[in-house]
Amino acid sequence: MDSFGVFTVSASALAAQRQRMNVIASNMANAHSTSSAEGGPYRRQDVVFTTDPMASGQDGLTGVKVSSIVKDDSPFKMQYDPSHPDADKDGFVAMPNVNIIEEMVNMMMASRAYEASVSAFNMSKAMFTKTLELGSV
Amino acid sequence: MSDGMNVLERVVRQANIRNGVLSSNIANVDTPNYQAKDVKFSQVLGNEMSMTITDARHIRTGSGDNASGEIQEENTKPWADKNNVEMDQEVAKMTENAMLFEAGITLLKKKIQMFKNALKTA
Numbered sequence: 585m586d587s588f589g590v591f592t593v594s595a596s597a598l599a600a601q602r603q604r605m606n607v608i609a610s611n612m613a614n615a616h617s618t619s620s621a622e623g624g625p626y627r628r629q630d631v632v633f634t635t636d637p638m639a640s641g642q643d644g645l646t647g648v649k650v651s652s653i654v655k656d657d658s659p660f661k662m663q664y665d666p667s668h669p670d671a672d673k674d675g676f677v678a679m680p681n682v683n684i685i686e687e688m689v690n691m692m693m694a695s696r697a698y699e700a701s702v703s704a705f706n707m708s709k710a711m712f713t714k715t716l717e718l719g720s721v
Numbered sequence: 722m723s724d725g726m727n728v729l730e731r732v733v734r735q736a737n738i739r740n741g742v743l744s745s746n747i748a749n750v751d752t753p754n755y756q757a758k759d760v761k762f763s764q765v766l767g768n769e770m771s772m773t774i775t776d777a778r779h780i781r782t783g784s785g786d787n788a789s790g791e792i793q794e795e796n797t798k799p800w801a802d803k804n805n806v807e808m809d810q811e812v813a814k815m816t817e818n819a820m821l822f823e824a825g826i827t828l829l830k831k832k833i834q835m836f837k838n839a840l841k842t843a
Contacts (some may be wrong), residue, residue, distance in 0.1 A: 587737070589741060590740060590741040590744050593741065593744045593745050593748050594744050594748060596748060597748030597749070600748075600749075631738075632736060632753075633749070633751055633753065634752060634753040635749055635752055635755055640732075644738070644741065644742040644758050644760070644792040645741045645742070645744075645745055646744060646745040646748070646749060646755075646758075647745070647748055648748045648749050648752050650749075662735075670811075689807065693751065697750050697751055698758065700747050700750065700808060700812065701744075701747055701748055703812070704743070704744045704747045704748070704815060705744075707740070707815055707816075707819050708740055708741075708744060710819070711737065711819060711822050711823075714822070714823060714826045715733070717826075717830075718826065718829060718830060718833070721830050721833045721834060721837075
């Protein structure tokens with residue numbers, strides 16, 4: 585029986601939420617990037633979470649991991665700005681499909697989920713410390 | 722003499738397992754299609770209590786590694802992403818579970834202390 589598996593579960597959630605935060609930060613940073621390495625404006629990205637059965641596979645321990653980072657295929661916002669170097673012949677610039685409000689909401693959710701897992705981690709830690717104190721009775 | 726110890730050990734181990742399951746629920750709060758789980762704890766303990774050992778050679782149900790209990794999926798209403806974790810409930814359950822764990826540990830400590838006291842007076 586893997587007594588410390590519960591810490592791995594909480595840690596996997598912390599890692600996954602942190603990665604989600606990285607992707608959100610990239611989206612917000614590139615909210616106005618009209619050109620990118622693969623051509624065209626920046627495309628919004630999103631993480632996909634999937635369950636990750638722990639190595640021991642017992643006691644119902646289920647971690648979480650980022651299975652993939654997908655690109656959002658929603659259309660770009662067209663903005664009229666003829667003086668922009670990336671403008672097309674009609675004077676429209678394709679702006680990234682990033683919605684700042686949506687990103688902010690996602691960021692709050694990631695932050696809250698992270699906090700919850702930190703709390704769970706601390707609670708497990710307190711429990712283990714209590715068990716260890718049995719030896720000093 | 723140590724019957725109480727067995728039951729207390731069981732309580733602590735079960736609380737430990739339930740803590741793991743509840744942590745998994747919290748970890749997967751944003752995972753699509755994830756089903757929240759819980760351990761049916763009182764049920765397992767009930768079985769334990771009704772088991773009577775009438776002979777010293779009987780197998781004690783409180784020992785061995787088979788203490789995982791029954792892990793069941795919760796059938797609460799799922800969210801739009803087919804995930805049915807209710808964060809507030811999970812945190813409440815976890816706190817409750819931690820307190821039960823603490824009660825078990827405290828009683829175990831007291832029991833050990835009692836044995837020690839008995840040995841001292843002898």
